[in-house]
Amino acid sequence: MNWGSPVFVLAIIGMSFLAWIITTAIRAKHGYPLENEWGGSTQRKDPENDRKIELLSNENGELQGKIGRLEERISVLERIATDGSTRLADEIENLRDTAKQEEK
Structure with a gap:
């Protein structure tokens, strides 16, 4: 085989x-991101994934709020x-006595 031939x-x-x-x-x-004609990268757009990210971000904010309220309640219970x-x-005994009197 000729290594310099046009076929090779x-x-x-x-x-x-x-x-x-x-x-x-x-x-x-x-x-994965793909390269475009000029060497840059192009991302694949998926509106469903964007919506999922938005929903998860909102849920994350709600859960952080709940955790904050629970931490406050726990600190009261610890106190x-x-x-x-x-x-x-x-x-507590006075409340128990009041509850017993209301039952009668």
């Missing part, structure tokens, strides 16, 4: 072109549980 050069160019097509197809299939005075116990 064209075969190398054809294999390179085929490899580029296969690589691009694999990248497109798996959602109640660690209260060393008998004032709290007296108030």
